[in-house]
Amino acid sequence: MISKAIEQAFNKQLNAETYSAYLYWSMSAALEEMNLPGFANWMRIQAQEEMTHANKFYNQIIERGGKVTLTAIDGPPTEWDSVKAVFEAGLAHEQLVTGLINDMMDLAIQEKDHAANMFLQWFVTEQVEEEATAMEILGKLEIVGETTGGLYMLDKEMGQRVFTPPVEE
Ligand code: FEO
Secondary structure, three states: OOOHHHHHHHHHHHHHHHHHHHHHHHHHHHHHHOOOHHHHHHHHHHHHHHHHHHHHHHHHHHHOOOOOOOOOOOOOOOOOOOHHHHHHHHHHHHHHHHHHHHHHHHHHHHOOOHHHHHHHHHHHHHHHHHHHHHHHHHHHHHHHOOOHHHHHHHHHHHOOOOOOOOOOO
16 A cells, blocks of 8 residues: 555656656647757657656556546746757756656655655666756757758757657556
8 A cells, every 4th residue: 555645746746747748749849840850759759758657657556556636737838949948958857857756765765665666766767867868969969059960960860769668567
């Protein structure tokens, strides 16, 4: 059985992961407007991935005998000045999510909830990857600058990302 504190934290994170999907979907639309379909594709897949994260919390709450409580999702920003600004905002968002995961891990340790601890370990690893990926893309953007040719090449590369559904536990 899940404690009320963990149940509440997991429901809050279910909302946060869904907001992440919403944010990246909005970023994808902004990138489409910038005529960067490859970057837009990358971001749309990122949004799909976030929904798989939300789904993991959904499943976990139910598996532990808790109650899923869905709450309103905030509207994300809709305008960014450049592709670089989009990815800077993406990195800042992932850093925020890392903080949320760490806070939940602290709570799991405090509550001596080993199952929650095990479950959250996947997210701790995932956040390292999420931040590293955002930094890597920002690094590439730094190299090509705002040159049309460089952005065109990078856009092609970003267009190759495909969605791989995670293995369900
Ligand atoms: Fe659900 Fe981007 O972390």
